[in-house]
Amino acid sequence: MTAHVVNTAIVLLYILSMVGIGWYAKRRARTQTDFLVAGRRLGPLLYSGTMAAVVLGGASTIGGIGLGYTYGISGMWLVFAIGCGILLLSLAFSARINRLKVFTVGQMLDLRYGNGSRLVSSVVMAMYTLMLAVTSTIAYATILSVLFDIGKVPAILLGGGVVVLYSCLGGMWSITLTDFVQFLVKTVGIFAVLLPVVLWRVGGISGLRESLPDSFFQPFAIGGDTIVTYFVIYFFGLVIGQDIWQRVFTARSDAVARAAGTVAGVYCLAYAVAGALVGMCAAVLAPNLANSDDAFATVVENELPVGLAGLVIAAALAAVMSTSSGALIATSTVVQQDLVAAWRHRGGAKPDAEDSADAHDVRGSRLYILGFGLVMIVLASLLDDVVAALTVAYDILVGGLLVAIVGGLVWRRGTRAGALVSMALGTVATLVTMALTDVLANEPVYVGLLVSAVSYVAVSLLTPPTPAAVLREWTARSAGHSTVDLTTDRSTDRRTDRTVDLTDADRPAPAARPSKES
Numbered sequence: 001m002t003a004h005v006v007n008t009a010i011v012l013l014y015i016l017s018m019v020g021i022g023w024y025a026k027r028r029a030r031t032q033t034d035f036l037v038a039g040r041r042l043g044p045l046l047y048s049g050t051m052a053a054v055v056l057g058g059a060s061t062i063g064g065i066g067l068g069y070t071y072g073i074s075g076m077w078l079v080f081a082i083g084c085g086i087l088l089l090s091l092a093f094s095a096r097i098n099r100l101k102v103f104t105v106g107q108m109l110d111l112r113y114g115n116g117s118r119l120v121s122s123v124v125m126a127m128y129t130l131m132l133a134v135t136s137t138i139a140y141a142t143i144l145s146v147l148f149d150i151g152k153v154p155a156i157l158l159g160g161g162v163v164v165l166y167s168c169l170g171g172m173w174s175i176t177l178t179d180f181v182q183f184l185v186k187t188v189g190i191f192a193v194l195l196p197v198v199l200w201r202v203g204g205i206s207g208l209r210e211s212l213p214d215s216f217f218q219p220f221a222i223g224g225d226t227i228v229t230y231f232v233i234y235f236f237g238l239v240i241g242q243d244i245w246q247r248v249f250t251a252r253s254d255a256v257a258r259a260a261g262t263v264a265g266v267y268c269l270a271y272a273v274a275g276a277l278v279g280m281c282a283a284v285l286a287p288n289l290a291n292s293d294d295a296f297a298t299v300v301e302n303e304l305p306v307g308l309a310g311l312v313i314a315a316a317l318a319a320v321m322s323t324s325s326g327a328l329i330a331t332s333t334v335v336q337q338d339l340v341a342a343w344r345h346r347g348g349a350k351p352d353a354e355d356s357a358d359a360h361d362v363r364g365s366r367l368y369i370l371g372f373g374l375v376m377i378v379l380a381s382l383l384d385d386v387v388a389a390l391t392v393a394y395d396i397l398v399g400g401l402l403v404a405i406v407g408g409l410v411w412r413r414g415t416r417a418g419a420l421v422s423m424a425l426g427t428v429a430t431l432v433t434m435a436l437t438d439v440l441a442n443e444p445v446y447v448g449l450l451v452s453a454v455s456y457v458a459v460s461l462l463t464p465p466t467p468a469a470v471l472r473e474w475t476a477r478s479a480g481h482s483t484v485d486l487t488t489d490r491s492t493d494r495r496t497d498r499t500v501d502l503t504d505a506d507r508p509a510p511a512a513r514p515s516k517e518s
Contacts (some may be wrong), residue, residue: 003306008147010310011317014185015162018178018321022166025173035171035365036103036333037249044260046180050322051247051264053179055082055238056186056271057323058139061316064272066292068279072216074227076276081230083268085238090261093409095254097245099480105242105405106338111477112408113416114470120423121401122338125242128393129330130372130379132243135390136324137163137380143317146297156380159321164373167325168366172250175325182318189315193308194300195274198281201303211284229442232449236398240405243323243330254480328376332368388439395434399448400427403456411460412471418460426452 029035042050060079067075102108105125106118137160145155166174202208208216215221238244251257282295285303289295300312383389403426404419430448437443465471 006306007310014314021177022169022174025170028173029170035362038172038176041252042250048260048263049183050176050179052267053183053322054326058320061319062296064275065279065296068276069283069292069295071222073276074222076272077227078230079272081235083265085235087265089239094248094257096478097248098257103337124396126334128397129327131390131393133327133376134379140320153381160377163325168369179322182322185318186315189312194312202281202284243326332372336368395445399430399445403452415460415463417463418456421459422452422456425455
C-alpha cells in the first residue's frame with residue numbers, strides 16, 4: 001500500500017467522522033438557542049477548543065508557515081495578532097457580551113443604542129462572514145484537489161458539501177463538537193508531529209542558526225508597517241466579528257467565557273510561534289520554493305513518514321474547515337436574526353429578537369444554513385481568488401463598525417445618531433480611499449477608523465444622550481440582572497452560575513442535578 005493511499009484513507013476517515021459527529025449532534029438541537037449558540041451551555045473544555053479552532057484557519061496554518069518560510073520568526077505576527085485579539089475580547093468584553101443573551105452583534109447594537117441601529121452593521125457583517133466562508137472553502141478544496149487528484153469544482157463540492165451537511169444537522173452543536181475534534185487533530189498534527197519532526201531534521205534550533213541568515217531570528221524583520229496592519233485588521237476584526245461573538249454566546253457562564261477564552265488566546269500565541277518555526281525549518285529543508293505557501297505541503301510530503309503525513313494533512317484540513325463552518329453559521333444567523341427579522345418587524349422589532357415566533361423553528365435555521373451553504377459553494381466554484389473581496393469586507397468591518405461597537409461597550413455617552421453616522425461615514429471613507437489608492441493598500445482602513453472615531457464622538461456629544469429607559473435595560477442586561485432569556489424557554493440563575501433548561505424534553509429527574517457540559 002503506497003504512502004499516498006494511506007494518507008488519503010486517513011483524511012477520508014476524518015471527513016466521514018465530521019459527518020458522523022454532525023449526525024450525533026443533531027439530537028441536541030431542539031430549540032433555536034440550541035441550534036445557533038449550543039444552548040448557551042458550553043463548559044471550559046469545549047469552549048476553549050471551539051474558540052481556538054474557529055480563529056486558526058488556513059491563513060494561520062498554511063499562511064503562517066509560509067510567512068515563517070519567507071521572514072523567519074517574525075512571520076509569527078499575523079497569528080500573534082489573532083491571539084492578542086482573542087485575549088482582549090476574552091479579558092475585557094466576553095463576560096458582558098455573554099450576559100446580554102443575544103444572537104448577533106447587531107442585536108447588541110439595538111440593545112445599547114435603541115431600535116434601528118443594526119441595519120448597516122448587519123449588511124457589512126454578513127458580507128464579511130460570507131467572504132470568509134468562501135475563501136476557506138477555496139483553501140480546503142485546494143488540499144482535497146491535490147489529495148484525491150480531482151478538479152477544483154469536484155473538490156469544492158466534496159469539502160463544501162461536508163461542511164454544509166454537518167452544519168445543517170446540528171447547527172452550533174455540530175460545529176462545536178467537530179471544532180473540538182479539529183482542535184485536537186490540529187494540536188497533535190502541528191505541535192506533536194510536524195514541529196518536532198522538522199526541528200529534528202534540521203538539527204534543532206542550533207541547526208537553524210547555522211543554516212539561516214540572522215534576519216530570520218529578528219522578531220521585527222517582517223516590517224513595522226506590516227505588523228501594525230496585522231493588528232489593525234485581524235486584532236480588531238476578531239474583537240468585533242460575528243463568527244467570534246457567536247462562540248462567546250455559547251459559554252455557560254461569564255467565568256467560562258473569560259477564562260477558557262484566555263486559554264484559547266494563549267494557545268493562538270503558541271500556534272503563531274510553532275508555525276513560524278515550521279516555516280523556518282522548511283526554508284532549510286526545501287529552499288527556493290516558487291511559492292512560500294507551498295512550504296507546508298512540501299515538508300509534510302518529503303519529511304513525514306506514512307500515516308503521520310496523513311494526520312498532518314488532516315490537521316490543515318481541520319483548521320480551514322472549522323473557520324468555514326463558523327463563518328457559514330455566522331452568515332445565516334446575521335441574515336435570519338437581523339436582516340429578515342428587522343424586515344418582518346418594521347413597525348418596532350425588539351432589540352434581541354425575544355419576540356421571535358421562530359424560537360423553536362430549528363428547521364428554518366437549517367434552511368438558512370443550507371441556502372447560504374449553496375451560495376458559498378457557488379461563489380467558491382466561480383472565483384479563483386477572493387482575497388480582494390475579503391480585504392474589502394475586513395476593511396469595512398474594522399473601518400466602519402469597530403468604533404460604534406466598542407464605543408457602545410465602553411462609553412455611555414455614545415448615542416444612536418453617533419453610532420449610525422460613525423458606521424456610515426467610516427464605511428464610505430474606507431471605500432472611497434480604496435477607490436483612490438488600492439484595494440490591498442493599508443490606508444483605507446486607517447482613514448475609515450479616523451473618520452469613524454471623529455464622527456462618533458462629535459455627533460454623540462452634539463445629540464441628546466441615549467434614552468434613560470434604553471440605558472437602564474442595557475445596564476441590567478450587561479450586569480446579568482435579567483434572569484429570563486426570552487429568546488427561548490431558558491432561565492439563568494446568576495447566583496449559582498448554572499443554566500436551568502425548562503423544556504420538558506430536557507428536564508432532569510427531580511432528584512438529579514443537571515450535569516455540566518465540558
